Amino acid sequence: MASESGASSGEYISHHLTNLTLGQRPDGSWGIAHSNEEIAQMGFWAINLDTLGFSVVLGALFLLLFHWVARRVTTGVPGRSQNLIEMTVEFVNNNIKSMFTHDSKTIGPLALTVFVWVLLMNVMDLVPVDLLPRLAELTGVPYLKVVPSTDVNVTMGLALSVFLLILFFSVKQKGAGGFAAELCFHPFGKIAAPINFILESVTLIAKPISLGLRLFGNLYAGEMIFILIALLPWWIQWTLSVPWAIFHILIIFLQAFIFMVLTIVYLAMAFAVEEH
Amino acid sequence: MNINLTILGQMVSFAIFVWFCARYIWPPIVNAMQEREKKIADGLAAADRATRDLELAQDRAAERLKEAKREAAGIVEQSRRQANSVLDEAKAKALEEAERIKVAAEAEIEREFNRAREELRNKVAMLVVAGAEQILQREVGEAANSELVDSLTAQL
Numbered sequence: 001m002a003s004e005s006g007a008s009s010g011e012y013i014s015h016h017l018t019n020l021t022l023g024q025r026p027d028g029s030w031g032i033a034h035s036n037e038e039i040a041q042m043g044f045w046a047i048n049l050d051t052l053g054f055s056v057v058l059g060a061l062f063l064l065l066f067h068w069v070a071r072r073v074t075t076g077v078p079g080r081s082q083n084l085i086e087m088t089v090e091f092v093n094n095n096i097k098s099m100f101t102h103d104s105k106t107i108g109p110l111a112l113t114v115f116v117w118v119l120l121m122n123v124m125d126l127v128p129v130d131l132l133p134r135l136a137e138l139t140g141v142p143y144l145k146v147v148p149s150t151d152v153n154v155t156m157g158l159a160l161s162v163f164l165l166i167l168f169f170s171v172k173q174k175g176a177g178g179f180a181a182e183l184c185f186h187p188f189g190k191i192a193a194p195i196n197f198i199l200e201s202v203t204l205i206a207k208p209i210s211l212g213l214r215l216f217g218n219l220y221a222g223e224m225i226f227i228l229i230a231l232l233p234w235w236i237q238w239t240l241s242v243p244w245a246i247f248h249i250l251i252i253f254l255q256a257f258i259f260m261v262l263t264i265v266y267l268a269m270a271f272a273v274e275e276h
Numbered sequence: 277m278n279i280n281l282t283i284l285g286q287m288v289s290f291a292i293f294v295w296f297c298a299r300y301i302w303p304p305i306v307n308a309m310q311e312r313e314k315k316i317a318d319g320l321a322a323a324d325r326a327t328r329d330l331e332l333a334q335d336r337a338a339e340r341l342k343e344a345k346r347e348a349a350g351i352v353e354q355s356r357r358q359a360n361s362v363l364d365e366a367k368a369k370a371l372e373e374a375e376r377i378k379v380a381a382e383a384e385i386e387r388e389f390n391r392a393r394e395e396l397r398n399k400v401a402m403l404v405v406a407g408a409e410q411i412l413q414r415e416v417g418e419a420a421n422s423e424l425v426d427s428l429t430a431q432l
Contacts, residue, residue, distance in 0.1 A: 044281065075308050078312075156283055
Protein backbone atom coordinates (compact mmCIF):
# COMPACT_ATOMS: atom_id res chain seq x y z
CA MET A 1 0.00 0.00 0.00
CA ALA A 2 1.14 3.43 -0.85
CA SER A 3 -0.16 4.73 2.46
CA GLU A 4 1.77 2.04 4.33
CA SER A 5 4.96 2.71 2.39
CA GLY A 6 5.04 6.28 3.56
CA ALA A 7 3.29 8.25 0.83
CA SER A 8 0.08 10.01 1.85
CA SER A 9 -3.34 8.83 0.70
CA GLY A 10 -3.70 11.95 -1.38
CA GLU A 11 -0.51 11.23 -3.28
CA TYR A 12 -1.55 7.64 -3.78
CA ILE A 13 -4.90 8.66 -5.26
CA SER A 14 -3.47 11.37 -7.45
CA HIS A 15 -0.76 8.98 -8.65
CA HIS A 16 -3.45 6.52 -9.75
CA LEU A 17 -5.36 9.24 -11.56
CA THR A 18 -2.43 10.60 -13.52
CA ASN A 19 -1.79 9.55 -17.07
CA LEU A 20 1.53 8.60 -18.56
CA THR A 21 1.93 11.71 -20.67
CA LEU A 22 4.34 12.32 -23.50
CA GLY A 23 4.75 15.95 -24.50
CA GLN A 24 6.94 18.97 -25.01
CA ARG A 25 8.49 20.32 -21.80
CA PRO A 26 8.75 24.11 -21.26
CA ASP A 27 12.43 23.98 -22.17
CA GLY A 28 11.53 22.63 -25.62
CA SER A 29 12.60 18.99 -25.17
CA TRP A 30 10.16 16.10 -25.67
CA GLY A 31 9.70 13.51 -22.97
CA ILE A 32 7.51 11.81 -20.42
CA ALA A 33 6.07 14.00 -17.69
CA HIS A 34 7.05 13.06 -14.14
CA SER A 35 4.62 15.27 -12.25
CA ASN A 36 1.20 16.84 -12.56
CA GLU A 37 2.75 20.29 -12.94
CA GLU A 38 4.77 19.12 -15.89
CA ILE A 39 1.66 17.70 -17.50
CA ALA A 40 -0.17 20.97 -16.98
CA GLN A 41 2.68 22.85 -18.64
CA MET A 42 2.56 20.57 -21.67
CA GLY A 43 -0.98 21.70 -22.39
CA PHE A 44 -2.81 20.40 -25.44
CA TRP A 45 0.24 19.17 -27.36
CA ALA A 46 0.75 16.00 -25.37
CA ILE A 47 -0.31 12.41 -25.66
CA ASN A 48 -1.51 10.10 -22.92
CA LEU A 49 0.51 7.03 -23.87
CA ASP A 50 -1.23 4.70 -21.44
CA THR A 51 -4.73 5.69 -22.54
CA LEU A 52 -3.97 5.51 -26.22
CA GLY A 53 -1.97 2.31 -25.83
CA PHE A 54 -4.59 0.42 -23.87
CA SER A 55 -7.48 1.65 -26.01
CA VAL A 56 -5.75 0.76 -29.28
CA VAL A 57 -4.67 -2.64 -27.97
CA LEU A 58 -8.22 -3.37 -26.78
CA GLY A 59 -9.70 -2.16 -30.06
CA ALA A 60 -7.24 -4.31 -31.99
CA LEU A 61 -8.14 -7.25 -29.74
CA PHE A 62 -11.80 -6.74 -30.61
CA LEU A 63 -11.07 -6.54 -34.32
CA LEU A 64 -8.75 -9.54 -34.32
CA LEU A 65 -11.19 -11.71 -32.39
CA PHE A 66 -14.16 -10.77 -34.55
CA HIS A 67 -12.18 -10.94 -37.76
CA TRP A 68 -10.82 -14.36 -36.84
CA VAL A 69 -14.38 -15.60 -36.45
CA ALA A 70 -15.72 -13.68 -39.45
CA ARG A 71 -13.22 -15.37 -41.74
CA ARG A 72 -14.34 -18.86 -40.67
CA VAL A 73 -18.00 -18.01 -40.37
CA THR A 74 -20.31 -20.84 -41.37
CA THR A 75 -24.01 -20.82 -42.15
CA GLY A 76 -24.31 -24.31 -40.67
CA VAL A 77 -24.10 -25.12 -36.99
CA PRO A 78 -21.87 -22.46 -35.42
CA GLY A 79 -19.02 -23.33 -33.08
CA ARG A 80 -18.58 -21.93 -29.61
CA SER A 81 -16.59 -18.83 -30.56
CA GLN A 82 -18.87 -18.10 -33.51
CA ASN A 83 -21.85 -18.42 -31.21
CA LEU A 84 -20.44 -15.82 -28.85
CA ILE A 85 -19.65 -13.41 -31.67
CA GLU A 86 -23.03 -13.97 -33.28
CA MET A 87 -24.79 -13.35 -29.99
CA THR A 88 -23.01 -10.03 -29.68
CA VAL A 89 -23.71 -9.06 -33.27
CA GLU A 90 -27.34 -10.10 -32.98
CA PHE A 91 -27.74 -8.15 -29.74
CA VAL A 92 -26.41 -5.02 -31.45
CA ASN A 93 -28.43 -5.71 -34.58
CA ASN A 94 -31.68 -6.13 -32.64
CA ASN A 95 -31.11 -2.79 -30.96
CA ILE A 96 -30.51 -1.18 -34.32
CA LYS A 97 -33.62 -2.76 -35.80
CA SER A 98 -35.79 -1.49 -32.97
CA MET A 99 -34.44 2.08 -33.04
CA PHE A 100 -33.02 2.79 -36.46
CA THR A 101 -35.57 2.40 -39.25
CA HIS A 102 -33.50 3.98 -42.00
CA ASP A 103 -31.21 2.32 -44.49
CA SER A 104 -27.54 2.69 -43.66
CA LYS A 105 -24.44 0.54 -44.06
CA THR A 106 -22.56 2.52 -41.42
CA ILE A 107 -24.79 2.14 -38.41
CA GLY A 108 -24.21 -1.60 -37.82
CA PRO A 109 -20.41 -1.61 -37.75
CA LEU A 110 -20.44 1.70 -35.89
CA ALA A 111 -22.72 0.43 -33.13
CA LEU A 112 -20.85 -2.86 -32.85
CA THR A 113 -17.49 -1.11 -32.60
CA VAL A 114 -18.78 1.35 -30.02
CA PHE A 115 -20.37 -1.36 -27.91
CA VAL A 116 -17.54 -3.89 -27.87
CA TRP A 117 -14.74 -1.36 -27.66
CA VAL A 118 -16.31 0.61 -24.81
CA LEU A 119 -17.16 -2.64 -23.06
CA LEU A 120 -13.56 -3.86 -23.30
CA MET A 121 -12.20 -0.51 -22.10
CA ASN A 122 -14.62 -0.58 -19.17
CA VAL A 123 -13.68 -4.16 -18.31
CA MET A 124 -10.15 -2.95 -17.61
CA ASP A 125 -11.74 -1.48 -14.49
CA LEU A 126 -11.96 -4.99 -13.02
CA VAL A 127 -8.19 -5.48 -13.17
CA PRO A 128 -6.93 -4.94 -9.60
CA VAL A 129 -6.13 -1.23 -9.31
CA ASP A 130 -2.55 -1.64 -8.13
CA LEU A 131 -1.47 -4.55 -10.30
CA LEU A 132 -0.48 -2.90 -13.58
CA PRO A 133 0.67 0.49 -12.19
CA ARG A 134 2.93 -1.30 -9.67
CA LEU A 135 4.40 -3.55 -12.37
CA ALA A 136 4.96 -0.46 -14.52
CA GLU A 137 6.64 1.30 -11.64
CA LEU A 138 9.05 -1.62 -11.28
CA THR A 139 10.06 -1.18 -14.92
CA GLY A 140 10.56 2.57 -14.45
CA VAL A 141 7.30 3.91 -15.86
CA PRO A 142 6.19 6.73 -13.54
CA TYR A 143 2.44 6.68 -14.16
CA LEU A 144 -0.02 4.19 -15.61
CA LYS A 145 -3.75 4.66 -15.79
CA VAL A 146 -5.17 1.35 -16.84
CA VAL A 147 -8.80 2.10 -17.69
CA PRO A 148 -8.99 4.09 -20.94
CA SER A 149 -12.62 5.10 -20.40
CA THR A 150 -11.68 6.97 -17.22
CA ASP A 151 -9.76 9.37 -19.45
CA VAL A 152 -11.95 12.17 -20.70
CA ASN A 153 -9.97 12.18 -23.95
CA VAL A 154 -11.26 8.74 -24.82
CA THR A 155 -14.90 9.35 -24.00
CA MET A 156 -14.99 12.80 -25.56
CA GLY A 157 -13.08 11.50 -28.56
CA LEU A 158 -15.77 8.90 -29.13
CA ALA A 159 -18.53 11.40 -28.45
CA LEU A 160 -17.03 13.95 -30.84
CA SER A 161 -16.71 11.30 -33.54
CA VAL A 162 -20.38 10.48 -33.08
CA PHE A 163 -21.13 14.22 -33.18
CA LEU A 164 -19.30 14.57 -36.48
CA LEU A 165 -21.29 11.64 -37.84
CA ILE A 166 -24.51 13.32 -36.65
CA LEU A 167 -23.56 16.49 -38.53
CA PHE A 168 -22.45 14.55 -41.60
CA PHE A 169 -25.59 12.45 -41.87
CA SER A 170 -27.87 15.40 -41.06
CA VAL A 171 -26.42 17.36 -43.95
CA LYS A 172 -26.33 14.30 -46.21
CA GLN A 173 -29.95 13.35 -45.59
CA LYS A 174 -31.56 16.77 -45.41
CA GLY A 175 -29.12 18.96 -47.29
CA ALA A 176 -27.41 21.95 -45.67
CA GLY A 177 -30.59 24.03 -46.05
CA GLY A 178 -32.78 21.32 -44.58
CA PHE A 179 -30.47 20.92 -41.61
CA ALA A 180 -30.41 24.68 -41.04
CA ALA A 181 -34.20 24.77 -41.31
CA GLU A 182 -34.45 22.03 -38.73
CA LEU A 183 -32.27 24.09 -36.38
CA CYS A 184 -34.14 27.37 -36.95
CA PHE A 185 -37.80 26.53 -37.45
CA HIS A 186 -38.36 23.82 -34.96
CA PRO A 187 -39.95 24.46 -31.61
CA PHE A 188 -41.77 27.80 -32.17
CA GLY A 189 -42.22 28.17 -35.92
CA LYS A 190 -40.54 30.52 -38.38
CA ILE A 191 -41.20 33.80 -36.55
CA ALA A 192 -38.96 32.89 -33.62
CA ALA A 193 -36.04 31.65 -35.69
CA PRO A 194 -33.21 33.11 -33.53
CA ILE A 195 -34.64 31.69 -30.33
CA ASN A 196 -35.21 28.38 -32.05
CA PHE A 197 -31.64 28.36 -33.27
CA ILE A 198 -30.26 28.96 -29.78
CA LEU A 199 -32.45 26.24 -28.29
CA GLU A 200 -31.73 23.72 -31.01
CA SER A 201 -27.99 24.41 -30.93
CA VAL A 202 -27.94 23.75 -27.22
CA THR A 203 -29.80 20.48 -27.82
CA LEU A 204 -27.37 19.52 -30.55
CA ILE A 205 -24.23 20.36 -28.59
CA ALA A 206 -25.57 18.74 -25.44
CA LYS A 207 -25.66 15.42 -27.26
CA PRO A 208 -21.90 14.76 -27.52
CA ILE A 209 -21.15 16.39 -24.18
CA SER A 210 -23.67 14.29 -22.27
CA LEU A 211 -22.66 11.20 -24.23
CA GLY A 212 -18.95 11.59 -23.42
CA LEU A 213 -19.25 12.84 -19.88
CA ARG A 214 -21.76 10.19 -18.83
CA LEU A 215 -19.35 7.39 -19.69
CA PHE A 216 -16.40 9.26 -18.24
CA GLY A 217 -18.19 10.11 -15.00
CA ASN A 218 -19.47 6.61 -14.36
CA LEU A 219 -16.17 4.90 -14.98
CA TYR A 220 -14.10 7.58 -13.24
CA ALA A 221 -16.26 7.30 -10.14
CA GLY A 222 -16.11 3.53 -10.23
CA GLU A 223 -12.32 3.56 -10.53
CA MET A 224 -12.12 6.15 -7.75
CA ILE A 225 -14.04 3.88 -5.41
CA PHE A 226 -11.71 0.98 -6.20
CA ILE A 227 -8.78 3.26 -5.38
CA LEU A 228 -10.39 4.32 -2.11
CA ILE A 229 -11.04 0.70 -1.19
CA ALA A 230 -7.38 -0.01 -1.92
CA LEU A 231 -6.45 2.47 0.81
CA LEU A 232 -7.96 0.20 3.48
CA PRO A 233 -5.86 -2.41 5.27
CA TRP A 234 -5.30 -5.38 2.96
CA TRP A 235 -7.23 -7.93 5.08
CA ILE A 236 -10.50 -5.98 5.00
CA GLN A 237 -10.41 -4.84 1.35
CA TRP A 238 -12.23 -7.87 -0.07
CA THR A 239 -15.38 -7.12 1.98
CA LEU A 240 -15.83 -3.97 -0.09
CA SER A 241 -13.98 -4.62 -3.32
CA VAL A 242 -15.78 -7.87 -4.12
CA PRO A 243 -19.32 -6.46 -3.80
CA TRP A 244 -18.29 -3.32 -5.62
CA ALA A 245 -16.67 -5.32 -8.42
CA ILE A 246 -19.79 -7.44 -8.79
CA PHE A 247 -21.96 -4.35 -8.89
CA HIS A 248 -19.50 -2.72 -11.23
CA ILE A 249 -19.93 -5.51 -13.80
CA LEU A 250 -23.43 -4.16 -14.24
CA ILE A 251 -22.15 -0.60 -14.72
CA ILE A 252 -19.48 -1.75 -17.17
CA PHE A 253 -22.06 -3.42 -19.34
CA LEU A 254 -24.73 -0.80 -18.83
CA GLN A 255 -22.50 2.14 -19.79
CA ALA A 256 -21.29 0.39 -22.93
CA PHE A 257 -24.89 -0.42 -23.79
CA ILE A 258 -26.09 3.15 -23.12
CA PHE A 259 -23.30 4.58 -25.23
CA MET A 260 -24.26 2.33 -28.10
CA VAL A 261 -28.00 2.99 -27.78
CA LEU A 262 -27.52 6.75 -27.66
CA THR A 263 -25.25 6.60 -30.68
CA ILE A 264 -27.95 4.74 -32.58
CA VAL A 265 -30.70 7.08 -31.38
CA TYR A 266 -28.76 10.23 -32.25
CA LEU A 267 -27.98 8.94 -35.71
CA ALA A 268 -31.58 7.86 -36.20
CA MET A 269 -32.57 11.45 -35.36
CA ALA A 270 -30.01 12.73 -37.83
CA PHE A 271 -31.47 10.49 -40.53
CA ALA A 272 -35.08 11.44 -39.82
CA VAL A 273 -36.39 14.05 -42.24
CA GLU A 274 -39.01 16.07 -40.40
CA GLU A 275 -41.98 17.75 -42.00
CA HIS A 276 -42.26 21.53 -41.71
CA MET B 277 -7.44 14.48 -17.03
CA ASN B 278 -6.54 17.26 -19.38
CA ILE B 279 -7.84 17.36 -22.88
CA ASN B 280 -4.86 16.91 -25.15
CA LEU B 281 -3.78 15.32 -28.42
CA THR B 282 -5.01 11.95 -27.14
CA ILE B 283 -8.51 12.97 -28.15
CA LEU B 284 -7.43 13.23 -31.79
CA GLY B 285 -5.60 9.92 -31.58
CA GLN B 286 -8.74 8.40 -30.17
CA MET B 287 -10.90 9.79 -32.95
CA VAL B 288 -8.52 8.54 -35.62
CA SER B 289 -8.31 5.06 -34.14
CA PHE B 290 -12.09 5.01 -33.75
CA ALA B 291 -12.50 5.88 -37.43
CA ILE B 292 -10.03 3.17 -38.44
CA PHE B 293 -11.74 0.58 -36.21
CA VAL B 294 -15.19 1.40 -37.58
CA TRP B 295 -13.86 1.23 -41.12
CA PHE B 296 -12.23 -2.13 -40.49
CA CYS B 297 -15.37 -3.44 -38.83
CA ALA B 298 -17.55 -2.27 -41.73
CA ARG B 299 -15.16 -3.75 -44.28
CA TYR B 300 -14.17 -7.14 -42.82
CA ILE B 301 -16.33 -8.05 -39.82
CA TRP B 302 -19.93 -6.88 -40.02
CA PRO B 303 -20.89 -8.05 -43.54
CA PRO B 304 -19.70 -11.70 -43.38
CA ILE B 305 -21.18 -12.31 -39.93
CA VAL B 306 -24.53 -10.65 -40.64
CA ASN B 307 -24.77 -12.34 -44.06
CA ALA B 308 -24.06 -15.72 -42.53
CA MET B 309 -26.70 -15.14 -39.88
CA GLN B 310 -29.28 -14.07 -42.44
CA GLU B 311 -28.45 -17.02 -44.65
CA ARG B 312 -28.85 -19.41 -41.74
CA GLU B 313 -32.16 -17.78 -40.81
CA LYS B 314 -33.34 -18.33 -44.37
CA LYS B 315 -32.13 -21.93 -44.35
CA ILE B 316 -33.99 -22.66 -41.14
CA ALA B 317 -37.16 -21.02 -42.46
CA ASP B 318 -36.87 -23.06 -45.66
CA GLY B 319 -36.32 -26.22 -43.65
CA LEU B 320 -39.43 -25.59 -41.54
CA ALA B 321 -41.49 -24.86 -44.65
CA ALA B 322 -40.20 -28.07 -46.25
CA ALA B 323 -41.12 -30.03 -43.13
CA ASP B 324 -44.64 -28.58 -43.22
CA ARG B 325 -44.95 -29.47 -46.87
CA ALA B 326 -43.69 -32.99 -46.23
CA THR B 327 -46.24 -33.50 -43.44
CA ARG B 328 -49.01 -32.37 -45.75
CA ASP B 329 -47.73 -34.63 -48.53
CA LEU B 330 -47.58 -37.55 -46.13
CA GLU B 331 -51.19 -36.98 -45.07
CA LEU B 332 -52.27 -36.84 -48.69
CA ALA B 333 -50.33 -39.99 -49.52
CA GLN B 334 -51.86 -41.81 -46.56
CA ASP B 335 -55.33 -40.77 -47.65
CA ARG B 336 -54.61 -41.92 -51.17
CA ALA B 337 -53.19 -45.24 -49.96
CA ALA B 338 -56.26 -45.89 -47.80
CA GLU B 339 -58.51 -45.06 -50.73
CA ARG B 340 -56.53 -47.37 -53.01
CA LEU B 341 -56.67 -50.17 -50.43
CA LYS B 342 -60.43 -49.87 -50.07
CA GLU B 343 -60.83 -49.94 -53.84
CA ALA B 344 -58.62 -53.02 -54.12
CA LYS B 345 -60.63 -54.81 -51.45
CA ARG B 346 -63.86 -54.01 -53.25
CA GLU B 347 -62.42 -55.23 -56.54
CA ALA B 348 -61.13 -58.46 -54.98
CA ALA B 349 -64.54 -59.14 -53.43
CA GLY B 350 -66.12 -58.59 -56.85
CA ILE B 351 -63.71 -60.98 -58.50
CA VAL B 352 -64.33 -63.70 -55.90
CA GLU B 353 -68.09 -63.32 -56.25
CA GLN B 354 -67.88 -63.50 -60.03
CA SER B 355 -65.67 -66.57 -60.01
CA ARG B 356 -67.96 -68.33 -57.61
CA ARG B 357 -70.90 -67.63 -59.89
CA GLN B 358 -68.91 -68.84 -62.86
CA ALA B 359 -67.88 -72.03 -61.06
CA ASN B 360 -71.51 -72.76 -60.19
CA SER B 361 -72.64 -72.23 -63.73
CA VAL B 362 -69.89 -74.47 -65.09
CA LEU B 363 -70.87 -77.15 -62.58
CA ASP B 364 -74.54 -76.93 -63.50
CA GLU B 365 -73.75 -77.08 -67.17
CA ALA B 366 -71.53 -80.10 -66.71
CA LYS B 367 -74.20 -81.84 -64.63
CA ALA B 368 -76.87 -81.14 -67.25
CA LYS B 369 -74.62 -82.38 -70.05
CA ALA B 370 -73.80 -85.55 -68.13
CA LEU B 371 -77.47 -86.26 -67.50
CA GLU B 372 -78.28 -85.70 -71.13
CA GLU B 373 -75.43 -87.99 -72.19
CA ALA B 374 -76.59 -90.70 -69.82
CA GLU B 375 -80.13 -90.45 -71.17
CA ARG B 376 -78.86 -90.67 -74.73
CA ILE B 377 -76.72 -93.73 -73.98
CA LYS B 378 -79.63 -95.37 -72.20
CA VAL B 379 -81.96 -94.80 -75.17
CA ALA B 380 -79.38 -96.14 -77.60
CA ALA B 381 -78.82 -99.22 -75.47
CA GLU B 382 -82.55 -99.88 -75.21
CA ALA B 383 -82.91 -99.61 -78.99
CA GLU B 384 -80.00 -101.97 -79.48
CA ILE B 385 -81.52 -104.46 -77.06
CA GLU B 386 -84.88 -104.24 -78.89
CA ARG B 387 -83.26 -104.79 -82.23
CA GLU B 388 -81.20 -107.76 -80.97
CA PHE B 389 -84.34 -109.24 -79.41
CA ASN B 390 -86.35 -108.93 -82.64
CA ARG B 391 -83.56 -110.37 -84.72
CA ALA B 392 -83.19 -113.36 -82.36
CA ARG B 393 -86.94 -113.99 -82.41
CA GLU B 394 -87.02 -113.89 -86.21
CA GLU B 395 -84.11 -116.27 -86.42
CA LEU B 396 -85.67 -118.60 -83.86
CA ARG B 397 -88.97 -118.56 -85.75
CA ASN B 398 -87.26 -119.46 -89.03
CA LYS B 399 -85.28 -122.26 -87.39
CA VAL B 400 -88.37 -123.69 -85.68
CA ALA B 401 -90.30 -123.59 -88.99
CA MET B 402 -87.53 -125.39 -90.77
CA LEU B 403 -87.33 -127.96 -87.99
CA VAL B 404 -91.09 -128.49 -88.21
CA VAL B 405 -90.92 -128.83 -91.98
CA ALA B 406 -88.01 -131.24 -91.74
CA GLY B 407 -89.93 -133.31 -89.16
CA ALA B 408 -93.11 -133.28 -91.17
CA GLU B 409 -91.15 -134.16 -94.31
CA GLN B 410 -89.74 -137.16 -92.60
CA ILE B 411 -93.18 -138.23 -91.34
CA LEU B 412 -95.07 -137.75 -94.59
CA GLN B 413 -92.29 -138.42 -97.17
CA ARG B 414 -93.68 -139.40 -100.54
CA GLU B 415 -97.33 -138.87 -99.75
CA VAL B 416 -97.11 -135.12 -100.09
CA GLY B 417 -95.82 -133.49 -103.24
CA GLU B 418 -93.21 -130.91 -103.43
CA ALA B 419 -95.70 -128.16 -104.16
CA ALA B 420 -98.05 -129.00 -101.33
CA ASN B 421 -95.03 -129.22 -99.09
CA SER B 422 -93.92 -125.66 -99.69
CA GLU B 423 -97.52 -124.44 -99.22
CA LEU B 424 -97.58 -126.10 -95.86
CA VAL B 425 -94.29 -124.61 -94.80
CA ASP B 426 -95.46 -121.09 -95.70
CA SER B 427 -98.74 -121.43 -93.80
CA LEU B 428 -96.88 -122.77 -90.80
CA THR B 429 -94.42 -119.92 -90.92
CA ALA B 430 -97.24 -117.40 -91.02
CA GLN B 431 -98.88 -119.00 -88.03
CA LEU B 432 -95.80 -118.96 -85.91
